Amino acid sequence: MQLDNMQALLILIVPIKLEALIVDKLLAHEAISGFTSSAVSGHGSFKSTQLSLVEQVTGRQSRMQFMLHAELAVLQNLLEVLKKDYANADLHYILQPVLAAQSL
Numbered sequence: 001m002q003l004d005n006m007q008a009l010l011i012l013i014v015p016i017k018l019e020a021l022i023v024d025k026l027l028a029h030e031a032i033s034g035f036t037s038s039a040v041s042g043h044g045s046f047k048s049t050q051l052s053l054v055e056q057v058t059g060r061q062s063r064m065q066f067m068l069h070a071e072l073a074v075l076q077n078l079l080e081v082l083k084k085d086y087a088n089a090d091l092h093y094i095l096q097p098v099l100a101a102q103s104l
Contacts, residue, residue: 005071006071006072006097007069007070007071007072007097007098007101008069008070008071008072008075008095008096008097008098009067009068009069009094009095009096009097009098010066010067010068010069010070010075010078010079010093010094010095011065011066011067011093011094011095011096012065012066012067012068012082012091012092012093013040013042013063013064013065013091013092013093014063014064014065014066014089014090014091014092015063015064015089015090015091016039016062016063016064018064018086018089018091019037019064022064022066023037025081025082025085026066026068026078029078029081031070031071031074031077031078032068032070032074032078033070035066035067035068036066036067037064037065037066037067038064038065039062039063039064039065040062040063040064040065041060041061041062041063042060042061042062042063043059043060043061069098069101072095072097075095076095079093079095
Protein backbone atom coordinates (compact mmCIF):
# COMPACT_ATOMS: atom_id res chain seq x y z
CA MET A 1 0.00 0.00 0.00
CA GLN A 2 1.42 3.36 -1.02
CA LEU A 3 1.76 5.91 1.74
CA ASP A 4 1.61 8.78 -0.78
CA ASN A 5 -1.99 9.99 -0.85
CA MET A 6 -3.01 7.24 1.60
CA GLN A 7 -6.47 7.95 2.95
CA ALA A 8 -7.22 7.75 6.67
CA LEU A 9 -10.03 8.26 9.15
CA LEU A 10 -9.49 10.34 12.27
CA ILE A 11 -11.94 9.92 15.12
CA LEU A 12 -11.68 12.60 17.81
CA ILE A 13 -13.53 12.21 21.09
CA VAL A 14 -13.55 15.41 23.13
CA PRO A 15 -15.19 16.87 26.23
CA ILE A 16 -18.46 18.68 25.51
CA LYS A 17 -16.99 21.97 26.77
CA LEU A 18 -14.47 21.91 23.88
CA GLU A 19 -17.02 21.29 21.11
CA ALA A 20 -17.18 24.87 19.79
CA LEU A 21 -13.39 25.32 19.94
CA ILE A 22 -12.76 22.07 18.06
CA VAL A 23 -15.41 22.90 15.44
CA ASP A 24 -13.75 26.28 14.86
CA LYS A 25 -10.30 24.66 14.66
CA LEU A 26 -11.48 22.07 12.12
CA LEU A 27 -13.36 24.62 9.99
CA ALA A 28 -10.27 26.85 9.92
CA HIS A 29 -8.00 24.01 8.75
CA GLU A 30 -7.78 24.56 4.98
CA ALA A 31 -6.92 20.96 4.11
CA ILE A 32 -10.03 19.58 5.84
CA SER A 33 -12.95 19.60 3.41
CA GLY A 34 -15.56 18.52 5.96
CA PHE A 35 -16.30 16.35 8.96
CA THR A 36 -19.14 14.86 10.95
CA SER A 37 -19.90 15.31 14.63
CA SER A 38 -22.19 13.55 17.04
CA ALA A 39 -22.90 13.41 20.74
CA VAL A 40 -21.62 10.22 22.36
CA SER A 41 -21.30 8.80 25.85
CA GLY A 42 -18.01 7.58 27.28
CA HIS A 43 -18.06 4.58 29.59
CA GLY A 44 -15.22 3.05 31.53
CA SER A 45 -12.85 3.79 34.34
CA PHE A 46 -12.50 7.51 34.92
CA LYS A 47 -10.91 9.38 37.77
CA SER A 48 -13.82 10.45 39.97
CA THR A 49 -12.47 14.00 39.92
CA GLN A 50 -13.14 14.07 36.14
CA LEU A 51 -16.82 13.22 36.58
CA SER A 52 -19.77 15.26 37.79
CA LEU A 53 -22.00 13.69 40.44
CA VAL A 54 -24.58 12.78 37.76
CA GLU A 55 -21.86 11.17 35.62
CA GLN A 56 -20.63 9.17 38.62
CA VAL A 57 -24.16 7.88 39.29
CA THR A 58 -25.03 7.08 35.66
CA GLY A 59 -21.61 5.66 34.77
CA ARG A 60 -21.32 7.69 31.59
CA GLN A 61 -19.67 10.90 30.50
CA SER A 62 -21.06 13.09 27.72
CA ARG A 63 -18.56 13.66 24.91
CA MET A 64 -18.49 14.87 21.30
CA GLN A 65 -17.13 12.70 18.52
CA PHE A 66 -15.74 14.09 15.29
CA MET A 67 -14.95 11.96 12.25
CA LEU A 68 -12.65 13.25 9.50
CA HIS A 69 -11.69 11.48 6.27
CA ALA A 70 -8.65 12.88 4.46
CA GLU A 71 -5.13 12.07 3.36
CA LEU A 72 -3.07 10.53 6.16
CA ALA A 73 -0.48 13.33 6.06
CA VAL A 74 -3.20 15.98 6.47
CA LEU A 75 -4.65 14.21 9.50
CA GLN A 76 -1.22 13.67 11.06
CA ASN A 77 -0.53 17.39 10.65
CA LEU A 78 -3.86 18.23 12.28
CA LEU A 79 -3.08 15.90 15.18
CA GLU A 80 0.22 17.66 15.82
CA VAL A 81 -1.63 20.99 16.02
CA LEU A 82 -4.26 19.54 18.37
CA LYS A 83 -1.60 17.94 20.60
CA LYS A 84 0.12 21.31 20.92
CA ASP A 85 -3.02 23.42 21.38
CA TYR A 86 -4.95 21.00 23.61
CA ALA A 87 -2.30 19.25 25.70
CA ASN A 88 -3.91 17.78 28.84
CA ALA A 89 -7.42 18.66 27.58
CA ASP A 90 -8.69 15.06 27.79
CA LEU A 91 -8.94 14.49 24.03
CA HIS A 92 -8.85 10.95 22.70
CA TYR A 93 -8.19 10.03 19.08
CA ILE A 94 -8.12 7.04 16.78
CA LEU A 95 -6.30 7.26 13.45
CA GLN A 96 -6.84 4.37 11.06
CA PRO A 97 -6.28 3.63 7.38
CA VAL A 98 -9.20 3.72 4.96
CA LEU A 99 -9.30 0.78 2.58
CA ALA A 100 -12.07 2.23 0.43
CA ALA A 101 -14.36 5.26 0.47
CA GLN A 102 -16.76 6.60 -2.10
CA SER A 103 -19.99 8.54 -2.36
CA LEU A 104 -22.81 6.51 -3.90
